Amino acid sequence: MSRRTEQHPDLTDPRIGAPFFSTWRVGSPERQQRTVEAIARTWERRAWPARDLLAYHVYAGQDGSTLMHYSQWTGEHAYESFVKAHRQERVDEIDTAVPGIERVGLGRYRRYRSRERAVGDARVPELIVTVRVEFEVAERREEWVDLVVKALDDDPEGNTGLVSAHFHLSTDGGHVLNYAEWESADDYERALAAPASEMWERVRTYPGVKGSVGGRYRHALGLVPG
Incomplete structure (x- = not known):
């Protein structure tokens, strides 16, 4: 059943x-x-x-x-x-x-890679955030995801409320879907309001990105x- x-x-x-x-x-x-x-x-x-x-x-x-x-x-x-x-x-x-x-x-989709929750992290996420990022060229998607994961790893204090993030590549080649688990909506808002690092600017201005749309659940x- x-x-x-x-x-x-x-x-x-x-x-x-x-x-x-x-x-x-x-x-x-x-x-x-x-x-x-x-x-x-x-x-x-x-x-x-x-x-x-x-x-x-x-x-x-x-x-x-x-x-x-x-x-x-x-x-x-x-x-x-x-x-x-x-x-x-x-x-x-x-x-x-x-x-x-x-x-x-x-x-x-197929899952490309994840920023997994730390060992022993038992937090239950209150907020799920999805971001769909459209690309002009499918081959650039994996490099962009790698850049995002590096930006997250380089700024652990700025993303303390992030439980995990999972990056999926659409099988039609057009976009990336990030499924992120956040401990709370307040944690996510604080991360959005934080000053952008040089690495995050590289993510946001990455060539070939056509646009993005997000959802909160x-x-x-x-x-x-x-």
Whole structure:
């Protein structure tokens, strides 16, 4: 069966071959909560759909209108099999409970590298921040990520509230998605307000970056095989 978990996902699990992120627009905080509850009911009343699905997590956007979905698959073939056999019945039940959900799209990725939490760090992040950075040339993405990780490592005091950061490369070659765990929203605001170092200026002015967009979320639902 499917069961809920309060634990945040481990994005560094070596079994993950196909991490997927997607967004739903639901319109209001009340509908956010109703949709999360509908997802939970729909999944908990059914068997876990595939052993190649390691976990499925849902996040409520601070904008009061969006939900972000993160699923961990061993490979894309496993997801395609799920779509053929199990996805539609779940979608139909959720849409019956909360009509009018707008599904914005599915992003397929591979994790490139992470700034992992320190050994023994048991903090539970209150804030999840995602930043999607668009690139003109796919080959420049890895160098940019390496630069970001170096900037983080060179300024540990300026990022004391950062629990971890995980950088994913889109399989279409267009962008990087950073999933960062912060201890609190205040910690994130302090990091944003801090003076930019020379290294961070290099990150922000890196050639080939077309633009970026971010989102702030709280972990709303975790589902794992049970």
